[in-house]
Amino acid sequence: MASSDTISSPQGQLSSTSVAGLFWLAVATIAAGWFFIDGLDALLLAWQTPEYSHGPLIPVLSALMFLRELKQYPPNPGPIHDRWPGVAVILLAFTVGALGKLSQIDDIVAYATIIWVAGILLVSFGWSTGKHFWPPVLHLVYMLPLPGVLYYKISTSLQMISSELGVWMLKLMSVPVFLEGNIIDLGVMKLHVAEACSGLRYLFPILSFSYIFAVLYRGPVWQKAVLLLSAVPITVFMNSVRIAIGGIIANYYGVEWLEGFTHFFEGWVIFIACIILLFGLARLMLFFHPGKPTLAEALDLDMSGMWTQLGRLKLTRPSPAMITAAVLGLAALGAWQLVPDNRSVPPTRTPFAMFPQELGTWQQRGPEERLTPDIAKALAADDYRQATFIRDAATPPVGLFMAFYNDQSKGGVHSPEICLPSSGWEIAKLERVDIAPQLGQDTPFPLNRAIIQKGEQRMMVYYWFQQGERRVAWDFAAKFYLLADGIRTGQTDGGLVRLTTLMHNGESEADAEARLLDMTKNLAGPLPRFIPVD
Template sequence: MFLASDPKSAPGGFRQFLTLGLMWLAVNFLFAGLFFTDGFTALLQAWQLPEYSHGPLIPILSGLLFLRQLKEYPPRVGQIDDRWVGVVVIIMAVAVGSLGKLSKIPEIVAYAMILWVGGILLISFGWKTGKHFWPPVLHLVYMLPLPDTFYYKMSTTLQLVSSELGVWILRILAVPVFLEGNIIDFGVLKLHVAEACSGLRYLFPILSFSYIFAVLYRGPMWHKAVLLISAAPITILMNSLRIAVAGVLAQRYGTDWLEGFTHFFEGWVIFIACILMLLLLSWIMLRLQHNPMRLTEVLDLETEGLGIQAMRLRLIQPSRALITSAAIVGASVLTFHLLPDRNQIGVDRSNFTSFPRDIGNWRQLSPHKRLDQVTEKTLAADDYHNVLLESPDQPTVGLFMAWYQDQSSGGVHSPEICLPGAGWEIAWLERTNIASSVGTSEDFNINRAIVQKGEIRMMVFYWFEQKGRRVAWDFAAKMWLIADGVRTGRTDGGLVRLTTIINKAETDANAEARLMDVLKLLQNEVPNFMPE
């Protein structure tokens, strides 16, 4: 990318700066901006959420890391012949981005942008030098939103862990408390540890900070590893402490005190506290080593000369690899422009309002029960059906179905995530193919679980409907979503869940037979509401 000349001695002026190589680099950025537009849009939308509000800072910090690292690698002398590895990476970025564009999942397009940045650096510097710039490129990962399925699993897990630790701290403080899922029960009042209390909005910025801190840290490699690994536990611990303090305030002074406390301890207060703990940890490790050192001695905070490194842009050469990269991305932009419109295809389906009240010998016990506003907003389904079914001499069966017109920007939430948050403990869970039991030649994969809340036990069947496929694993459902989006342009799908209480006078097999009876009757009705 760069000539062997010294940037300090290169002639000044705008004409000297605007070289042919820089123009080709600008063309690469222009075509990439057009190709990755969906990814940029997804990032801008994600950055408006509290969990990802740190996102705009990440490219700036990565740029500074790159300029600092660039000082260690002066311009290479002679012909640079190892640029074509970067072209291969560009092709990979275009392939991944195309997958995201065809499947209408813009987050995948955003992920592909990271590959493109790495490819441009390898083209610019060649493999020999460019391979050393992976730290600032990898840091860009912290600006990306998590895949929805992984986000909800992670958020729910952190909620439960934070609740458990918060209650543990409360018990140490001799506060009588009982935990039921994410609900902290003080007897006279109950506190719900909401999704906003999971700690994700602190975790991502702290992980980014610990990464930069480890890059700038000049201590032993194992120190760097400890700093990176400890970032998540420190964040979870601080979040649990916040929940515990909130519980003490609520128990002693009532919930009116919580709003002000919550606002005060959100955002920067927790962030700064976590940073101080990371600094303290690094100080302790430095003091305990054979030759104790001060923290200022091992942190490389030198910023002098970054402007000079930025001026090396004018030394860019219009290499064949750089021009080829522009041609590849430009051709991809043109190809997608010429493709026929693949906007969401209309799906011919019946609304759940027309779902039959009688299915075999099972009758709908009550009208459709609407979910509460918070749950309905979290579910974000385009249509859902929530009823109780009864049959003579049989306990009731709960039927819940949710359908999504477009799952590319959200989609189905697994009961495996939702039930524990409501206080249900999963005692047993398995994925099984019941095709032979329901008399079908196609796979019919479901999740079969027993959940428990106190002494109440409940059996649950649930599966994901993906264009006539019955899928048990939520990640597999996401993969089918991508495949269907690429092949047909359809990204619709849904969830079916059956539940029944296991009475003390019956066995698990009785409850399972009851759910299986309803499921057999359902399989002919579901395609009308979740089309194949």
Template sequence: MTWAGTRSDILRRPNAARLAQAALLASTVAVFFTGLSELAEQWATPTFSHGPVVLAVSVWLFGRALRDDAAAHRDPPFRTSRLGVALVAGGLVGGLAGRLVGIGDVAAYGLLLWAVGAILVVFGRERTALLWVPLSLLALALPLPEFLYWKLTTVLQDLSSQVAVEMVRSLGLPVYRYGNVIDLGPYQLEVAEACAGLEYLLPTVVFAVLFATLANIRFWQRVQLVALAAPLVIFLNALRVTVIALLVDRYGPGMVEGGIHAMQGWVMLLASLAILGTLPFLMRAAGPSRGSTTPVYALDLSGLGDVFTAQPAARTMPRLIGLAGGSLVALSLMLPMPPARVEAPPRASFATFPVALGSWDVQPRTLDRWTIDTLAADDYLDAALFPASGGVPVHLFAAYYADQNAGTGIHSPKACLPASGWEIFEIGETGLDLRDLGYGRFSANRAIIARGTERQLVYYWYEQRGRRIPNEFGMKISSIADGVTRGRRDGAIVRFATPIMPDGGTEAAERRLDDAMRAALVQMPQFVPF
């Protein structure tokens, strides 16, 4: 018997297949353990609690697609996909990097790359193309990057607020909008991130994809169904605000306090799922397929169990062994790798911030409990700086994080200001020259915000271990890099704001901010270390 024949016989044995599959599963879990732990933590939060549902739906659709492709198991492609090999390698690097820098998100994204690459390696490009729906759906199970999460939240909040105000006004009720705060007179409603729709949008999109996949409708109708998910959530959220306005107008604010507000959110989610699930019936009734006798939803579950328990083809076994070998190599590199250790340097507490800064008097303030919990900072400073000779004050806010990759991270003012009722009318970057204070030249964000008739000029930046960074993406990248090279991921956001008065205008506000910044930043390094 030739070696080729002997090898083929070995690979056909059930025990060899089970051993290869077990080795692949165990080594992959070990490599991506950091990412899996991060996913478990994120899935326990309200925003990403749909993660397990996404995973279950993806696996089901994956098995359904393989069941309908009868040759998938017995006739794998002759050549291995080079793209698949590259994605597998990139995913393993992500798993190693996640362990090295101690950031679960990096390993979680690496796991997604690895999964797509492994499927390409085993099934080839043509069959993987048939699996694009469940593979794309897997991305919705991952937590969004912090900066992307807040950008989407801001957009959804703004859209929800605008639509809600127009709907309330159409009923003839008095309503005013300041940022994301809707003033109903006796009751003020904040369209917060939970109400903005992300908490309901993501699961709604998942079920829209599921309905579109299972429904016997045309492709363009499926696209329409998925595309309707976001507008539907925004509309229903605006409808919820309208109902609140009616209840406040008829029965007073007591009707919408406490559990009723939360219950309306769940009603909104269930209503969106019911509407999306019903739409395929209406599309069939009004479209070219009306009169068809085939069921609207194809719910045939037969044969799915056989898909996942079938013996892999002998030609597939070397690929499974290769994937397991790659994971084992990555694991061997990871085992001697010490867990990431990051330490924040010693610093003074903001509680000891001076009460006088030259010609400025400092009056610290305390944030409310909800804001403190949302901020999730290790330390913060919220203070009003008043000129000793009298005049217009400057507001100083700083939030310090010992590890910016733990917890919720720094919130962008682009999301926080509208939540406080401020509208951002103008925003961009401006150059600051503070070399005489040791801060060098850097770019900061400059914004003009308004609430009613009040206007303010705002400067803010992210203070990152001796560097000033104006944007969230750059902040995240520098934090990851410094975590590896310097063992530090601490940092802060620093924000100065002052009213724009009618008599002095923007120029006077800029001079006032410059004076206050120079007085405060001299002290800042002991609270936010370089």
């Protein structure tokens, strides 16, 4: 670390000043690690999933990038007066971490950990030097799990794009194929492009690699940007190739051959292919490089003298800013002990199994409908109910689906905007509306109204998120209220309500909506017993 005075101890020995500096650095680090432990636990849990299994490598690579950058900035023997911006950053990190701990959203605590790393570097080296170490700090972002709402939106989008490109490639090779959502129909069999086939498990490590590639690349900024952003199309393309090859194998050799192919191509084969394409793109970029270097010359791979930088730890000084950083960590730990453990009280609710089978003039048709094990696992709800209600023989039925989560801090509600397209339904229209006037209510009743279609079938959909006493139409707003409620009261429960009705040929939207409005009006009365509003 940078010093504020010279060392007078014999070579190889630590001075008392260095010992004191290392002591306060250790106190600051241990206190922060203890405070952010929930976020670190969340990282370890996320790293056990295929999408984030690359996570443990990210801190190692970031550390190597830091040591490499450190070579460019020799120790400063004089006093360092610009350490205090780092203290402000550390204070921000503890504030964000506290919000994450209060809301019980451990991912936020993990994000705050990276802010703390940036702050401690600024405290150690001062603003003028520490600000140059942003590349390795920013690289740590690649070890973090995406927020659930973003993960499912990105995953679904990549599934759709990969499916469409894969089917396009199959058609180029004269393979008869039809795509319905994420289901590839080969005629003799149907292949489902599952979430695991979205390409996310390749995208995240490739993004990390392309980031390092862009940092090491010596060239214009626009070329660095191209190399960084190219990770997404390269990954999607290779994933589509994998899907297309899988379709060919399934079509000509059968599904039993496809399983072995999938296992073979799920791991390093796709990753290495993406890396080769990335190097190929870099080689192509050299034609536009003003210096016309070779690829070896364009990549700064000089790692000499990197490990000797570790010895600069003994230059750490017990500066007032470093001591303040340690005190802030201890204070944050002490303050957290004052927060009661029982802030969150499990909601009192009636199970959906007791939900009435009559809602006004609507009656449940047949028994409750159960989801398939795979869908139920993906839904991950603590309780759900799916049933069909009818009014009379002439009126099309209305489907009712409700899901409840005791704790949404580790996942939570999946928006139908994500789930419906993956099952083959195309969203023709989606708008957020307030149906309070139609229901004769004074309080707002916001929800999403959608028209979806599959072939010649059309369906109208109502859905909304129930977050405490709020009905919320926008999924991002629901997550915001989840965060706010978690901070304010510790409550993180919530639910989803969805109503659907088929639209006959020639039927107007107004007629279909009248059914959903009537069903919603009858549903509003008993619903709070099953999805609490307090």
